[in-house]
Amino acid sequence: MTEMTGIINGKKKDNPIWKTEIQAAADSIRLRVFGHVMKNNGGYLSQACSSAELFAALYMRIMHLGPSSTPLIPHPFMGVPGPANPNFFNGGDYNGPKAPGLDRFIFSPAHYALVLYAALIEVGRLAPEGLEMFNKDGTTLEMIGAEHSPGVATTTGSLAQALSQAGGIALGRRLKGESGRVFVLMSDGEFQEGQTWEAVQALSYYKLDNVIVYADVNQQQCDGPMTDVMNIEPLTSRLESFGARVFAVDGHDIDALVEPAELAPDGRPTFVLAYTDPTRGIPLMNDRRPVLHYLRFKDGAERTRYDEAYTAMLKQDIKKRQHLRQMRLHLEAFEKLTSNGSETHG
Amino acid sequence: MVEIVKRPHVENFIRWAADKPRVVVLSADLTNSCEVAKWRDTYPDRFFSLGMAEQNLMGFAAGLAREGFEPYIHTFAVFIYRRPYDQLAMSIAYPNLPVRFMGFLPGITTPGGVTHQAIEDVSIMRATPNMTVLETGDATEVESVLDVAHSIDGPVYVRFLRGEIPRLFPKDEPMRLNHARVLRRGTELAVLSAGICTEETMRATDVLSSQGLSISHLHISTHKPFNDPQVLEAISNARYGVITMENHTIIGGLGSATAELMAEEGVGKRLIRIGLQDTYAHGASQHYLMKEYGLDAISLVRAAEKLTAQPFNITEEDLAGVRLQATHSDAKAEAL
Numbered sequence: 001m002t003e004m005t006g007i008i009n010g011k012k013k014d015n016p017i018w019k020t021e022i023q024a025a026a027d028s029i030r031l032r033v034f035g036h037v038m039k040n041n042g043g044y045l046s047q048a049c050s051s052a053e054l055f056a057a058l059y060m061r062i063m064h065l066g067p068s069s070t071p072l073i074p075h076p077f078m079g080v081p082g083p084a085n086p087n088f089f090n091g092g093d094y095n096g097p098k099a100p101g102l103d104r105f106i107f108s109p110a111h112y113a114l115v116l117y118a119a120l121i122e123v124g125r126l127a128p129e130g131l132e133m134f135n136k137d138g139t140t141l142e143m144i145g146a147e148h149s150p151g152v153a154t155t156t157g158s159l160a161q162a163l164s165q166a167g168g169i170a171l172g173r174r175l176k177g178e179s180g181r182v183f184v185l186m187s188d189g190e191f192q193e194g195q196t197w198e199a200v201q202a203l204s205y206y207k208l209d210n211v212i213v214y215a216d217v218n219q220q221q222c223d224g225p226m227t228d229v230m231n232i233e234p235l236t237s238r239l240e241s242f243g244a245r246v247f248a249v250d251g252h253d254i255d256a257l258v259e260p261a262e263l264a265p266d267g268r269p270t271f272v273l274a275y276t277d278p279t280r281g282i283p284l285m286n287d288r289r290p291v292l293h294y295l296r297f298k299d300g301a302e303r304t305r306y307d308e309a310y311t312a313m314l315k316q317d318i319k320k321r322q323h324l325r326q327m328r329l330h331l332e333a334f335e336k337l338t339s340n341g342s343e344t345h346g
Numbered sequence: 347m348v349e350i351v352k353r354p355h356v357e358n359f360i361r362w363a364a365d366k367p368r369v370v371v372l373s374a375d376l377t378n379s380c381e382v383a384k385w386r387d388t389y390p391d392r393f394f395s396l397g398m399a400e401q402n403l404m405g406f407a408a409g410l411a412r413e414g415f416e417p418y419i420h421t422f423a424v425f426i427y428r429r430p431y432d433q434l435a436m437s438i439a440y441p442n443l444p445v446r447f448m449g450f451l452p453g454i455t456t457p458g459g460v461t462h463q464a465i466e467d468v469s470i471m472r473a474t475p476n477m478t479v480l481e482t483g484d485a486t487e488v489e490s491v492l493d494v495a496h497s498i499d500g501p502v503y504v505r506f507l508r509g510e511i512p513r514l515f516p517k518d519e520p521m522r523l524n525h526a527r528v529l530r531r532g533t534e535l536a537v538l539s540a541g542i543c544t545e546e547t548m549r550a551t552d553v554l555s556s557q558g559l560s561i562s563h564l565h566i567s568t569h570k571p572f573n574d575p576q577v578l579e580a581i582s583n584a585r586y587g588v589i590t591m592e593n594h595t596i597i598g599g600l601g602s603a604t605a606e607l608m609a610e611e612g613v614g615k616r617l618i619r620i621g622l623q624d625t626y627a628h629g630a631s632q633h634y635l636m637k638e639y640g641l642d643a644i645s646l647v648r649a650a651e652k653l654t655a656q657p658f659n660i661t662e663e664d665l666a667g668v669r670l671q672a673t674h675s676d677a678k679a680e681a682l
Contacts, residue, residue, distance in 0.1 A: 081442045082476050083500055147441060154408070158436045164402040165437055168409015171394070176413065195433070198402035206394075 017327050019254050022060050024324050025122040026052040030281045031317050032118040036134060037295055038310050041303075043143075046285060046292040047187075048115045050218035050251065050276035054185070055119035057257040058214060063103045063183050066096030072127035074140050074150050081147070091140065092153025094125050100178040104169060107152050108162035109187035109216070113145035120151050160193035162186070163213065167199055170208045183261075184213045188273075189221040191232040197242065200269070204243030209265035216251060218278040224291045235273055244271045251276035284309045348512040348545075351485035355381045355508065358489045360388050366496075370410060372396055372419045374403050378679040380420035380450050381508050400425050404433035411443035416496070423449030423464030423505065427471060435474055442476045442500045452481065452505035452541060453593030453622070454639065459629030464505070465622050469598020471503040472570045479569040480521070481505035483544045485513040487567055490520030497523070505541055512545055515565075524568045526576050532560030535650060536584035538577065540566045540600050542632070543591040543620075543641060549665050550643035554650055557658050572603045578611055587616035587653040591646060596621040618649040 033048035070093045079085040095105045107116055114134060120126035133139035145152040156162040163184055170182045190196050203211055223229045239246045245266060249256035251274030260272045278292045279285035284305060285292060297303040363369045370392045377383050386393040396403040407417040426447045438445045449464060456462045471479045478498050482488045488507055495502040515527060530551055539547040544565045551563045562580040581588050590601040601619030608617060622639055636642045643665040651657055
């Protein structure tokens, strides 16, 4: 458990290279999703570009989750939930047990599923081979995840339903006197839905400060740039006027992502608006603007350009991994030295 | 004359919930209208006002249910199955969560008009996988439906009655899941009725039997599941055919369920579905609307005449004993 989440007795282990580790995981998430999109000849790529740091920071630093007891290679699909199906299995179990002191993760934009699966691989909750099942008939690794998919606790493919459910979970946990928090990952398009504002209104009214929302504000949606579809800005002041505590941060800055979650609760639900670049790490995607929602190659020439970009990224990744391995070795050696000395200090 | 019970849910629900700490109530600004104001004051820590925001209400109910609570949503039926249907289906029904939907103002029981009249709720809830669909027909059922709903591991939709309600069934004969009440046994005609239509039906079957027609009359309080063998038996034995009577559109409710059952079991008999004939209604008193839309005792008599091809010399006067209900009653929170 401590190895997987970096938590010791509920406190973060003071690992001097934690940020490097998170950045490396974020890079790998992006690369893995890119690889899958190439293999499948298209897919949700901009979402990985924008939210890779967000997922890595949530799983590796922000959320306090217990170990997963679920299989690293997921079960096949075991049927939908219902009274006639005792075998139903909830994908939220990949985020660890539901213990009073542990956090919960509610994943809202279900079309980010591939990014979530890639993140689970980075934190050892899913085997890399497990991803071979992605979007294959009869598996749980669906393209738009549902609550049987790894890491997915609620069914939220119909967007903007997760926040209300998280509110109910947070209220229930408060009634039971649990200290664990409820983290929600949202996409910015969901702030167009009326239900989101009904939910913020209720979270605020019931002072559910155990809810912390991270929104990937990549300013993109299916039809194109959000400002061309339906404007949601100014999001910070809108949320604040609803009674939320809001932090607008650079969604690729790991420190900035982590800090708001470390503050003491103050009676308000917290919203971290992570402003992100939907082409981050793959600048080639800028050629596709204004519409970035789903990558479908226009022709063979475009595919070749992406193939080249992927190969270059892969080479870079090998170098980065070598560097990270060296850093880890140095750190280990350093820790051995200091742990000998620290014993005398008690 | 039947006993009229005033607001039975008010005290009964408070008593019933006393030893069930996981039972919580969620309300959408219709607390007193749904007879849970005193419940709120009795159990303030278990009552949550979510305001006029039903989509979010569904999500909160789902989240509470996932944490081991048993939410009883109290609001008008139309605001449960029409406005937030996607939330009801995806946040609650799909994961099979034990949320209880107490839907008030079923069918034409309200002068609130088309916006307040739940006329296709049974149809939509029946079509929703994992959902159990119940309907109360008298004070005894309003009291005992709580135990039925509580016993089900999954979402339950209840057509709920409020205000002044007749007690048609003995207090010690509670509602049972998927178990019709056999009110009369006969061999010529099978009549299936639900909700407020049962009282009306009883009036007609009384007079029809006195004229020699042998009728089976079953009161249906479970719309889904719908496979009680008593129903099939009554239908199979009915020489002339079957009449259903429901406070609902004839598409997708009791009439449709009966037709499905008859077709699947190969019961080659005629069926007349009394109910709203694929139409919306409007704002007027229940009595007026039942007459206007043919949901009254005389409509049943006419249907019986059609199936048996014999005239019964029955007039509206013969069906007297009709209990007129004042639209403005002090047993209701408002005039709706």
